Amino acid sequence: MKVLMLGDIYAKPGRQIVHQELKNIVLNNDIDFVVVNGENATHGKSISKNSFDEIKSWGVDVITSGNHIFKNKEVLDYIDDNPxxxxxxxxxxYLPGKGYVIVKKNNKKFCIVNLIGTSFMDKADSPYEAMDEFLKQDLDYDYLLIDFHAEATAEKLAFAWNYDGKINALVGTHTHVQTADERILPKGSAYIxxxxxxxxxxxxxxxxxxxVIYKEKTGLPSRFEPGDSKEKQVCGVIIELDDKTNKTKNIERVFVKTTLIEGEN
Incomplete structure (x- = not known):
């Protein structure tokens, strides 16, 4: 089994380039399951119902999120109906929605967990306590993969080491900058x-x-608008899982830099 996990889709340019490139990535790499982070999918903050439906229509199995998920109040109305x-x-x-989902596909059960960090982030409960309570449920799944949405790399790595061997993979999101530290940890969990x-x-x-420059130079509030450029990118990883043992075999970075084909929405 191969799982493709893509980083934060940012606004319309992000949706456009993922739509253009996803099919080729899936076909060329024999991908079985697709997870994307969509918390910035609509104008750079949160995800509207239209954007959710659009992304799902491309064959994406699960959409994860992070600290911006409820910046669009529309999410409050539809997240419970879209697990x-x-x-x-x-x-x-007390918030609507769930932090994990189990999806059966190709005779395997994929469990995707979404967590958020606590260092330099908005207040949240301990991810360790949340994860420990989750594991106590003894749920039925074959693979367990985590999107850990956090600022500090040390926080992400410490969390991954703590659950090494109990999860198939932990991937970080939120900084929007792809790191070059993909690896298999000592007990078998994939990490980036x-x-x-x-x-x-x-x-x-x-x-x-x-x-962004105005805010950094002056310290004054500045409304960030989605930027655009001729060159666009798709970033993520491919995680290979053993069909027989359900163990993690490999993690490989994906970085596609290209231009948008004329006529793409």
Whole structure:
């Protein structure tokens, strides 16, 4: 089995380039299951119902998220009815939605868990407590993969080491910068600190550079708008899983840099 996990899709440029490239990545790499992070899919913050439906129509199995998931109030109305859209499991329990989902595909059960970090992030419950409670449920699945949406690489790596051997993979999201530290940990779990971003390349993590520079130089509030450029990118990893033992075999980075074909929406 091969799972493709893509980093934060940023606004329309991100949706456009993933739509264009996803089919080729899936076909060329014999991908069985697709997970993307969609928390920035709509205008750079959160995900509208239209964007959710659009991304799912491409054959994406699960959409994870992070700290921006509820910035669009529309999510409050539809997330409970769409279990393949996740919000971090250790967010406040009063929020709608779930932090994990089990999807059966190709005679295997894929469990995807979404968590959020606590270092330099908005307040959330302990991801360790949330994960320990999750594991106590003894749920029925073949593969367990985690999207850990966090700022600090050390926090992501410490969490992965703590659950090494109990999970198939932990991939980081949130920084929008793909890291070069993909590896198999000593007890067999795959890891990367950040999948990277899917969107316009010549931007600042997806946003128009002018607004970001203004904020950095002046310290004043600045409304970030999605940036765009001729060159675009798709970032993520392919995780290979053993069909017989359900163990993790390999993790490989995906980085596609290309231009949008004329006529793509």
């Amino acid at each position: 393949t859209l996740l919000r971090p499991m250790n967010m406040y329990s 600190s950040d999948l990277g971003m899917c969107g316009a390349t010549n931007t600042i993590i997806g946003a128009d550079p002018k607004a």
